[in-house]
Amino acid sequence: MNSGASTVWSSPKGAVEDRVAGLAAGLDAAVACVVGLARRAQERPAAAGPLDVDAHHALAREAAARSIVLLKNDAVPGEDPVLPLRPAEPIAVIGEFARTPRYQGAGSSQIITTRLDDALTAIVDAAEGEVRFAPGFALDGGGDAAGLVEEAVIAAAAADVSVVFLGVPAQDESEGYDRDGIDLPRTQLMLLDAVRRANPRTVVVLSNGGVVALPFVDDVPAILEGWLLGQAGGSATADVLFGAVNPGGKLTETIPLRLEDTPAFGSFPGELGHVRYGEGILVGYRWYDARTFDVAFPFGHGLSYTTFAYSGAVPAIDEGGDLRVEVRITNTGTVRGRETLQVYTSLASLLVQRPPRELKAFAVVDLEPGETESVGLVVPRQDLAY
Numbered sequence: 001m002n003s004g005a006s007t008v009w010s011s012p013k014g015a016v017e018d019r020v021a022g023l024a025a026g027l028d029a030a031v032a033c034v035v036g037l038a039r040r041a042q043e044r045p046a047a048a049g050p051l052d053v054d055a056h057h058a059l060a061r062e063a064a065a066r067s068i069v070l071l072k073n074d075a076v077p078g079e080d081p082v083l084p085l086r087p088a089e090p091i092a093v094i095g096e097f098a099r100t101p102r103y104q105g106a107g108s109s110q111i112i113t114t115r116l117d118d119a120l121t122a123i124v125d126a127a128e129g130e131v132r133f134a135p136g137f138a139l140d141g142g143g144d145a146a147g148l149v150e151e152a153v154i155a156a157a158a159a160d161v162s163v164v165f166l167g168v169p170a171q172d173e174s175e176g177y178d179r180d181g182i183d184l185p186r187t188q189l190m191l192l193d194a195v196r197r198a199n200p201r202t203v204v205v206l207s208n209g210g211v212v213a214l215p216f217v218d219d220v221p222a223i224l225e226g227w228l229l230g231q232a233g234g235s236a237t238a239d240v241l242f243g244a245v246n247p248g249g250k251l252t253e254t255i256p257l258r259l260e261d262t263p264a265f266g267s268f269p270g271e272l273g274h275v276r277y278g279e280g281i282l283v284g285y286r287w288y289d290a291r292t293f294d295v296a297f298p299f300g301h302g303l304s305y306t307t308f309a310y311s312g313a314v315p316a317i318d319e320g321g322d323l324r325v326e327v328r329i330t331n332t333g334t335v336r337g338r339e340t341l342q343v344y345t346s347l348a349s350l351l352v353q354r355p356p357r358e359l360k361a362f363a364v365v366d367l368e369p370g371e372t373e374s375v376g377l378v379v380p381r382q383d384l385a386y
Helices: 012-042 053-067 119-126 145-157 186-198 235-243 285-291
Strands: 069-073 089-093 131-134 161-167 201-208 222-225 296-297 310-316 323-331 337-345 359-366 372-379
Touching: 053 235, 089 119, 089 145, 089 186, 119 131, 119 235, 131 145, 145 186, 161 186, 186 201, 201 235, 222 235, 235 310, 310 337, 323 359, 337 372, 359 372
Parallel strands: 089 131, 089 161, 161 201, 201 222
Antiparallel strands: 069 222, 310 323, 323 372, 337 359
């Protein structure tokens, strides 16, 4: 502690000495902690064997496929729903993100992959018919935008279905700074508008770390929310597109219709480095429920290639005061599927502000066609308190 400025202060000598001693003790404790961690790391037993890269990648692929949310899957007039794709049909793959995946965040979340799949290669491998690719846009927003769109339109018009990969460029989204809004880049929206006019059977696949606005929701029949899917995300996306994996992901946040509806709109970005959190306890989906806003897609939403029917839901309070819900669920479709049952609770009388409803329990079931399962969900008593 023999460092610092030589400035003379008016503090009593004893107080200064006590403060120096306290700082020294704290520094010694911190150093001891670091040294202890280093010693324990050195004593760690050697790994049982080399990393199984293939098994690691297979797990990453499974996790990515389970994370994809099927937001929309309508049929064009006179046809079945667009997804899953038919392997033999000619496909146009459009969007640079299909070839150059946005698979992770920036800053401290960046990792070195053991392998990296891209959706374009995975789609070509899974398809039996012709696959045409057009980048559609440059990731940095440059290049001949009009020429890229024209090339994409030609590819889309020659295919039975177009799969358009859109998303937030890496430079626009990071843990170290805030996004300016929730809109996709204008060049990407212009591309999509041109492609879907050339081919009504257009599927949108999104790559984004945070929510994006979907002004095209009524203009395309199918949308997949892919988020940032990691190193095996390309293959996982193809698995879902072709139905090798039935999507079962659910939204963990609400997708609003517009930025003005979000809870942060009235206070972001703040002044002089300070932001007032004005939503109180109405965080996330609770805000939209309380304000009764129309939204693009609600919290907990997610479709499947099959259908499910719920029956016999019976809530009851057990001897310990916990809420128990028993419900039967049946796969009423033609393919195996995974469904997430969700239990929301509301308070009958409100003396203080509370959300209209809150998610309190959930369970995941995997059912074959025609299979029925009885599921029990428990909400602990303390989770029902104020």
